[in-house]
Amino acid sequence: MQALIKTPNVKELIIQDVALPEPAPGEALIKVGYCGVCGSDLHAYHHAPGYEFVEMPRILGHELVGTVVSALGQDSGNWLNKKVVAESIQHCGTCAQCQEQRTNICEHTQVMGLHFDGGMAEYVKCKLKYLKEIPANLPDAIAVLTEPMTIAVHAVETVGQVKNGDAVLVQGPGIIGFFVALVCKALGAKVRLSGLKRDYKARLSLAQDFGIETFTVDEGENLREQVDILFECSGSSRAVNPGLQSLKKGGKAVFVALYESSTDLFLTQAVRNEWALLTSYGSKPEDYTRAFEILDMFSSQLESLVSLYELNNAKNAFEDAMEQKVLKPVLVL
Numbered sequence: 320m321q322a323l324i325k326t327p328n329v330k331e332l333i334i335q336d337v338a339l340p341e342p343a344p345g346e347a348l349i350k351v352g353y354c355g356v357c358g359s360d361l362h363a364y365h366h367a368p369g370y371e372f373v374e375m376p377r378i379l380g381h382e383l384v385g386t387v388v389s390a391l392g393q394d395s396g397n398w399l400n401k402k403v404v405a406e407s408i409q410h411c412g413t414c415a416q417c418q419e420q421r422t423n424i425c426e427h428t429q430v431m432g433l434h435f436d437g438g439m440a441e442y443v444k445c446k447l448k449y450l451k452e453i454p455a456n457l458p459d460a461i462a463v464l465t466e467p468m469t470i471a472v473h474a475v476e477t478v479g480q481v482k483n484g485d486a487v488l489v490q491g492p493g494i495i496g497f498f499v500a501l502v503c504k505a506l507g508a509k510v511r512l513s514g515l516k517r518d519y520k521a522r523l524s525l526a527q528d529f530g531i532e533t534f535t536v537d538e539g540e541n542l543r544e545q546v547d548i549l550f551e552c553s554g555s556s557r558a559v560n561p562g563l564q565s566l567k568k569g570g571k572a573v574f575v576a577l578y579e580s581s582t583d584l585f586l587t588q589a590v591r592n593e594w595a596l597l598t599s600y601g602s603k604p605e606d607y608t609r610a611f612e613i614l615d616m617f618s619s620q621l622e623s624l625v626s627l628y629e630l631n632n633a634k635n636a637f638e639d640a641m642e643q644k645v646l647k648p649v650l651v652l
């Protein structure tokens with residue numbers, strides 16, 4: 320099969336013929352239709368700090384949609400020919416966090432496409448227990464957005480516990496910020512999405528089409544918004560303090576982005592305001608069901624967020640994403 324290989328060289332991707340993965344009992348072989356390029360794939364692509372653990376050569380990608388073409392072991396027959404996505408975070412099931420159903424922060428987390436080969440190939444294998452069947456009415460080009468939507472569902476519903484009527488500021492109009500704003504909107508919150516002026520054309524204007532109020536800021540600008548909840552999805556350490564200034568006393572901030580540098584916080588202000596500083600990482604199995612619901616709610620509009628790239632054009636998908644020219648690059652396998 321053909322696969323996109325991230326070599327040990329920075330930003331080097333090559334297309335290679337490799338052996339078909341051989342599923343073991345309890346695993347399926349999936350013919351991949353689409354695979355989204357995620358922020359974590361980009362971090363691995365340019366060898367960002369915090370991604371030293373990714374052994375290369377590696378087939379990246381966890382945001383895949385595909386069809387099960389073979390499966391082995393108990394109940395495997397039920398999966399044949401099913402359209403599926405895969406949970407990106409695979410967990411051990413036995414550590415303290417897993418026993419509390421916090422599988423997203425398992426001690427032995429394995430992420431598809433980073434710890435082992437992923438979906439940027441014609442075929443991928445995956446354990447049956449991590450497969451999620453796509454609802455029949457959801458087109459593949461929208462189902463490919465499931466995993467990033469689960470990240471937003473986890474951040475907004477489980478961590479942020481956003482309620483109807485809450486005033487919410489979302490910083491950073493990348494796909495995660497966009498989806499966080501969308502889930503807040505679905506819950507009846509008053510949500511605004513902010514980005515830099517250069518984000519307007521490719522990103523913020525799309526959010527307006529979904530009825531999300533947007534505004535632009537200068538880098539490091541203080542906002543004075545006075546919201547109940549801030550979602551920091553920009554990943555820019557320069558945006559952290561200005562974002563916090565927009566919180567009401569007693570408000571909460573949820574950090575969803577991953578940062579490439581550290582941030583200085585003057586905690587006295589946070590203490591005096593009794594701000595809750597929360598973090599949200601990844602998603603859990605049940606978030607996939609909710610993600611399907613939200614994707615279905617907005618399905619007529621979501622295709623506009625996806626930019627498709629043929630495999631032999633994959634390098635451009637990564638570069639366009641790095642330059643923030645597109646919201647969600649997706650490889651067509």
Ligand SMILES: [Zn+2]
Nearest residue numbers: 357382466467
């Ligand atoms: Zn992802």
Ligand SMILES: [Zn+2]
Nearest residue numbers: 411414417425
């Ligand atoms: Zn575990």
